[in-house]
Amino acid sequence: MSVRNIYIVGVGLIGGSIAKDIKRLNSNLNIVGIDSNASHLDEAKALQIIDEKATLEDLVQADFVILSVPVDAALHLLPKILDTVHDDALVMDVGSTKTNICKAVANHPKRRNFLATHPIAGTEFSGPKAAVENLFRHKTNIICEIEKTAFKLQEKALTIFQIMGMRIRYMNPEAHDKHIAYVSHLSHISSFMLGKTVIEKEKNERDIFDMAGSGFASTVRLAKSSPEMWTPIFKHNKENVIETLEEYINNLEQFKALMKQDDFESIFNEMKATNHIKDILNGIA
Amino acid sequence: MSVRNIYIVGVGLIGGSIAKDIKRLNSNLNIVGIDSNASHLDEAKALQIIDEKATLEDLVQADFVILSVPVDAALHLLPKILDTVHDDALVMDVGSTKTNICKAVANHPKRRNFLATHPIAGTEFSGPKAAVENLFRHKTNIICEIEKTAFKLQEKALTIFQIMGMRIRYMNPEAHDKHIAYVSHLSHISSFMLGKTVIEKEKNERDIFDMAGSGFASTVRLAKSSPEMWTPIFKHNKENVIETLEEYINNLEQFKALMKQDDFESIFNEMKATNHIKDILNGIA
Known part of the structure; x- marks a missing residue:
């Protein structure tokens, strides 16, 4: 099963910038946004960062979910998202801390659908308006516990990171x-x-x-x-x-x-x- | 007596950048460099930051002296420079501290030939190679004890700062x-x-x-x-x-x-x- 859609949960600086890169490089993908902040979601749609708006329940249809919300919100959302998605979906988070989130889903039945990442890039700005193309180009992406993610899904993720121009480093969450x-x-x-x-x-x-x-x-x-x-x-x-x-x-x-x-x-x-x-x-x- | 030459004592980042601005905006002026570091002086000449090289004794001919050396060196040099220059010469320093240097020449017979300034600009680089045009454009220049400088020389200095595009603030050295x-x-x-x-x-x-x-x-x-x-x-x-x-x-x-x-x-x-x-x-x- 290939990737036909990408759901961005949290369409701010990071989620929005990832969406922009992916859209530019593969315009066939349908990019769907989810955000607890309704005006941010409207803004992301108006700025054409996302093709459509959705809610967490719609994630049953997701092929690829990028979770880009503050790390405490991610901790609560990730298990629910894994509960919702289908068996071939890839869910990855992009948070600045990795130990807690890896622990939170260590025993989740869909642990192999999850990839813990930290693309190290950003600016001091936030929200969809702060999203910029090529934010991640030539930057480092830390991937944690790669061996716990299903092999096919690892491949999918690496393809996206390659498109974004990132160099990959593997590390355990504590390090x-x-x-x-x-x-x-x-x-x-x-x-x-x-x-x-x-x-x-x-x-x-x-x-x-x-x-x-x-x-x-x-x-x-x-x-x-x-x-x-x-x-x-x-x-x-x-x-x-x-x-x-x-x-x-x-x-x-x-x-x-x-x-x-x-x-x-x-x-x-x-x-x-x-x-x-x-x-x-x-x-x- | 008008300004025909400018002597830059210390042809590094700050002195060199001032020289570049002045030269661009008034190519008739002869810009002369003095530096205790002979290779810096040669470099400044090769980079056409200065028109000629000189030594401290040559300051008898100077119309305008810009002292742009580390603040401890400035403290020792300034009284000697004032001793050397003619009665109509303007000598200004550009150091990051102002109290000590103002004190050092408070009772100097040529105090009125001196203007204490701090053009607030810079980069993390140093030496003549670090000199860049327009470093001071739209930046703040703090002038201390303006009233202690001869009126005609105040005017000369302000003309230069205007050419460099700086905005002026007056302040006492302690503040x-x-x-x-x-x-x-x-x-x-x-x-x-x-x-x-x-x-x-x-x-x-x-x-x-x-x-x-x-x-x-x-x-x-x-x-x-x-x-x-x-x-x-x-x-x-x-x-x-x-x-x-x-x-x-x-x-x-x-x-x-x-x-x-x-x-x-x-x-x-x-x-x-x-x-x-x-x-x-x-x-x-």
């Missing part, structure tokens, strides 16, 4: 959640708290933002991100995120201590060593 | 240093320490950067910045920077405490409130 805390979750917190610190200051000191340049804008960009999406991520990855936060705070405390001691030679050396990030970032689009 | 700590110096530290935290982790966990997306790249971009430039800035703005660091660390500690208490409602509210940064950033190019 995914541990690593992603460093390279994604922590940088959101550092950005939100930087924004907070400066906003608090501005309450008393007017015009402070008049002095902000592009460096500040870049560092604080992620503080525009959706709290609806990010609160559940922090909740689901609590232990790992707290660990990264502690290491980050320790490094900041150490930097502060060096400043208090007037040890600017060590501060220089710290920064020089961290410049190594240049070479690392060259590998990131 | 400048306090505010810039929040919107520039702190974000460099947050970025360097984020880079450090992740690099340290990578030592034990290979391939972690394979998972880094554009969000991480944006947040950590400033960690590529030059330690040669930034160490003296932190040194010169020590008290203010420590204050911002303490507030930032407190906010991170509070976020961590909320996570430990499973108070994700407050975490949501924190992030929602900080989303206000969107409106603020709209004002930054």
